[in-house]
Amino acid sequence: MxxxxxxxxxxxxxxxxxxxxxxxxxxxxxxxxxxxxxxxxxxxxxxxxxxxxxxxxxxxxxxxxxxxxxxxxxxxxxxxxxxxxxxxxxNAHMKTTxxxxxxxxxxxxxxxxxxxxxxxxxxxxxxxxxxxxxxxxxxxxxxxxxxxxxxxxxxxxxxxxxxxxxxxxxxxxxxxxxDKKMQRMSLVFKMGNVDVPRMFNEIGKGGAWAPLPDGGESYPVWWSATLERYADIAMQEGLFLGTDEFWGNTVHKGETNINASRLQGLDGTNSFDLTVGEVEGKRQVFKLAEVLRKYVPGFEGSYIQATAPFIGVRETxxxxxxxxxxxxxxxxxxxxxxxxxxxxxxxxxxxxxxxxxxxxxxxxxxxxxxxxxxxxxxxxxxxxxxxxxxxxxxxxxxxxxxxxxxxxxxxxxxxxxxxxxxxxxxxxxxxxxxxxxxxxxxxxxxxxxxxxxxxxxxxxxxxx
Ligand SMILES: Cc1cc2nc3c(=O)[nH]c(=O)nc-3n(C[C@H](O)[C@H](O)[C@H](O)COP(=O)(O)OP(=O)(O)OC[C@H]3O[C@@H](n4cnc5c(N)ncnc54)[C@H](O)[C@@H]3O)c2cc1C
Missing domain, CATH: 3.50.50.60 (FAD/NAD(P)-binding domain)
Incomplete structure (x- = not known):
């Protein structure tokens, strides 16, 4: 040895x-x-x-x-x-989160x-x-x-x-x-300066409102949303989500994590595929943030605070x-x-x-x-x-x-x-x-x- x-x-x-x-x-x-x-x-x-x-x-x-x-x-x-x-x-797929x-x-x-x-x-x-x-x-x-x-x-x-x-x-x-296909990957990101309750009233589907840990204010701490109403705009802006539903969460006022990007056909045990996921994931995130800022009430003054430290891999x-x-x-x-x-x-x-x-x-x-x-x-x-x-x-x-x-x-x-x-x-x-x-x-x-x-x-x- x-x-x-x-x-x-x-x-x-x-x-x-x-x-x-x-x-x-x-x-x-x-x-x-x-x-x-x-x-x-x-x-x-x-x-x-x-x-x-x-x-x-x-x-x-x-x-x-x-x-x-x-x-x-x-x-x-x-x-x-x-x-x-x-x-x-x-109105969601589970009772609590x-x-x-x-x-x-x-x-x-x-x-x-x-x-x-x-x-x-x-x-x-x-x-x-x-x-x-x-x-x-x-x-x-x-x-x-x-x-x-x-x-x-x-x-x-x-x-x-x-x-x-x-x-x-x-x-x-x-x-x-x-066909041996695996679930898609997603690059999650966080947006700051978002009016989350307003955004939720506009595009929210299912949600959990609860008191925030640091303020006690009742807030949408988990939400699912749809851009159905913005389908034409999404098409015109070249926004790819692959489906109409996406999710978000927060424990702090004015910010929200967003889980929306879709990276399909990639293998999380292959470094080249992981690289494609990171690159395309950032492209999808920046495009979505732009569309949200431009069109969806509540996101007007928002900005990308952070993209996730790594691409999220659901299945290998x-x-x-x-x-x-x-x-x-x-x-x-x-x-x-x-x-x-x-x-x-x-x-x-x-x-x-x-x-x-x-x-x-x-x-x-x-x-x-x-x-x-x-x-x-x-x-x-x-x-x-x-x-x-x-x-x-x-x-x-x-x-x-x-x-x-x-x-x-x-x-x-x-x-x-x-x-x-x-x-x-x-x-x-x-x-x-x-x-x-x-x-x-x-x-x-x-x-x-x-x-x-x-x-x-x-x-x-x-x-x-
Ligand atoms: C986009 C996305 C959204 C999801 N949404 C939810 C959700 O809302 N709620 C929920 O509960 N679950 C969700 N999941 C599922 C869940 O997050 C993961 O399946 C779960 O975290 C897996 O836990 P784990 O400990 O098995 O692996 P991981 O959380 O992947 O942890 C593995 C750890 O091992 C380290 N590691 C990996 N390989 C090596 C190596 N070779 N050497 C050293 N270290 C290594 C990694 O850095 C990591 O820290 C989601 C997953 C994804 C991708």
């Missing part, structure tokens, strides 16, 4: 610091494992940083079914004025990892995996100071794209069955695991004996061909389904767990599991399972699902039928 200048041994090595990586790191460290979280940028949160609301703490019946780490994170963010908490939405200030999220997630005893390594990329037969024994990282080998008892892939799992030899699928590799979650599991609200997270978010497909967004609600008795632990266990490779967007699902099921609160719950389960395996001296594949579920419950996760006990009162307090 190469003698690396820099080497270290850890119990749990996590690659990728999105919501799933944060969940995994906090859970593993709090469970007593020596944990290192590696991230290529200088902040945590992953795609949350592009300017989105966190979907969703609630089932399709409107009952809160998520507790555990995501709930803890949002309480901490609220205390710092960085979130409204879950807000109720009229949770607007956030991404700067507060970056800070709170970093502090949660560090307080748990986890170590962070920013500005570092994985370069190659180190395999011992079919077990991943570590990862060689590329730091500013050269290569570094980190050996680990368990590795958790939270890169969203399943980079580490792919390099280790885990098989994967991409795109929908019919779905790794093959011991169980592949299906659309029918989701929409029927199926429960599993090894369920590690409860999800009420609908199947939300940004159709790769038509550009339309298609929603299918979650049914079943309590409007939520379970993600089984087996979706985190990759085929062929030992010592590795999957969390976040790349877990084992079909194209359709991924369109529900991919959201940020779900990613954090799955990360929490992966981190807890890793620590449990190390403590018991077993492989992650041999972790007993009942024991894992018991540990998760002790940590505050909700895995049982129906709402989180006591959460009914929240609804009465916050629903308009």
């Amino acid at each position: 190469v003698d690396y200048k820099h080497q270290q041994d850890v119990d749990v090595l996590i690659l990728g610091g999105g919501t799933s990586g944060v969940g995994a790191a906090v859970a593993a460290s709090r469970s007593g494992a020596n944990t290192l979280l590696v991230e290529r940028y200088g902040f945590l949160g992953g795609v949350a940083n592009v300017g989105l609301c966190l979907h969703t703490f609630h089932s399709s019946n409107g009952e809160r079914v998520v507790a555990g780490l995501p709930w803890e994170m949002i309480q901490r963010m609220k205390a710092l004025g960085g979130s409204t908490g879950p807000v109720w939405i009229e 949770t607007p956030i200030d991404v700067e507060v999220m970056k800070y709170v997630t970093q502090e949660m990892v560090l307080e748990s005893g986890g170590k962070l390594l920013y500005h570092t990329l994985p370069l190659e995996v180190v395999m011992e037969d079919n077990r991943i024994a570590g990862v060689v990282l590329l730091t500013k100071d050269g290569k570094m080998l980190v050996r680990a008892k368990v590795v958790i892939d939270c890169t969203g794209d399943g980079d580490i799992a792919t390099w280790s030899g885990v098989p994967y699928e991409k795109g929908r069955d019919s 590799r779905r790794m093959e695991g011991e169980y592949q979650l299906t659309a029918s599991d989701c929409v029927s609200g199926r429960k599993f004996e090894d369920g590690i997270a409860k999800v009420g978010y609908p199947i939300d497909i940004h159709d790769p061909s038509s550009g339309k967004t298609l929603f299918t609600p979650i049914g079943g008795e309590d409007g939520s389904y379970d993600i089984p632990y087996r979706c985190l266990l990759p085929k062929n490779v030992e010592g590795l767990l999957l969390a976040g967007r790349c877990i084992s699902t079909t194209h359709e099921a991924m369109a529900s599991t991919r959201t940020m609160i779900t990613g954090m719950m799955v990360g929490e389960a992966a981190g807890t399972a890793a620590a449990l395996a190390i403590r018991n001296g077993t492989s992650v594949r041999a972790v007993d699902a009942n024991e894992l579920r018991e540990q998760l419950r002790k940590r505050g996760a909700h895995l049982d039928m129906g709402p989180v006990p006591g959460s009914e009162k929240e609804r009465q307090a916050t629903q308009p």
Whole structure:
């Protein structure tokens, strides 16, 4: 083996610091494992940083079914004025969402990892995996100071794209069955000096009005909108949206994030395609901002405050695991004996061909389904767990599991399972699902039928 200048041994090595990586790191460290979280940028949160609301703490019946780490994170963010908490939405594809200030999220997630005893390594990329037969024994990282080998008892892939799992030899699928096309990408952006209520009255479709964290004023903190009325202008101005609906959110007066651009036919695991996405995304953003400013009341004096730090990629590799979650599991609200997270978010497909967004609600008795632990266990490779967007699902099921609160719950389960395996001296594949579920419950996760006990009162307090 190469003698690396820099080497270290850890119990749990996590690659990728999105919501799933944060969940995994906090859970593993709090469970007593020596944990290192590696991230290529200088902040945590992953795609949350592009300017989105966190979907969703609630089932399709409107009952809160998520507790555990995501709930803890949002309480901490609220205390710092960085979130409204879950807000109720009229006329939309889900009952609630949770607007956030991404700067507060970056800070709170970093502090949660560090307080748990986890170590962070920013500005570092994985370069190659180190395999011992079919077990991943570590990862060689590329730091500013050269290569570094980190050996680990368990590795958790939270890169969203399943980079580490792919390099280790885990098989994967991409795109929908019919033509392998993946959901489109979007470059989210933030506009300042917007009269958001006026804009909402003009083009709003569905919205959540709630008191702003820093002023108490009732404001459209999440909205969907349409430029249907401006179709001729959009055509004349050469504005491409591909569909008539787009979304926005804010927790601060006078500004709004906007999720509208559509980049189709690109692969988020190909750097050339990612570059096209960034370039074309900025073109779409500048064109849309110009049209909004010129024609839509509320945007007259507005300006682009920021484009997202990176293009938003909805779908890439779905790794093959011991169980592949299906659309029918989701929409029927199926429960599993090894369920590690409860999800009420609908199947939300940004159709790769038509550009339309298609929603299918979650049914079943309590409007939520379970993600089984087996979706985190990759085929062929030992010592590795999957969390976040790349877990084992079909194209359709991924369109529900991919959201940020779900990613954090799955990360929490992966981190807890890793620590449990190390403590018991077993492989992650041999972790007993009942024991894992018991540990998760002790940590505050909700895995049982129906709402989180006591959460009914929240609804009465916050629903308009
Ligand atoms: C445009 C868009 C809008 C969306 N809207 C919503 C929404 O409103 N609400 C919602 O809940 N969800 C939304 N989603 C889905 C959701 O944001 C993502 O699916 C989710 O954040 C994925 O979480 P993750 O932890 O798996 O991955 P990510 O958030 O992608 O995190 C992966 C992390 O790993 C790092 N990383 C990746 N590869 C490497 C590597 N090789 N080496 C080192 N680090 C690496 C990345 O920098 C990143 O920090 C949206 C997604 C997109 C793209």
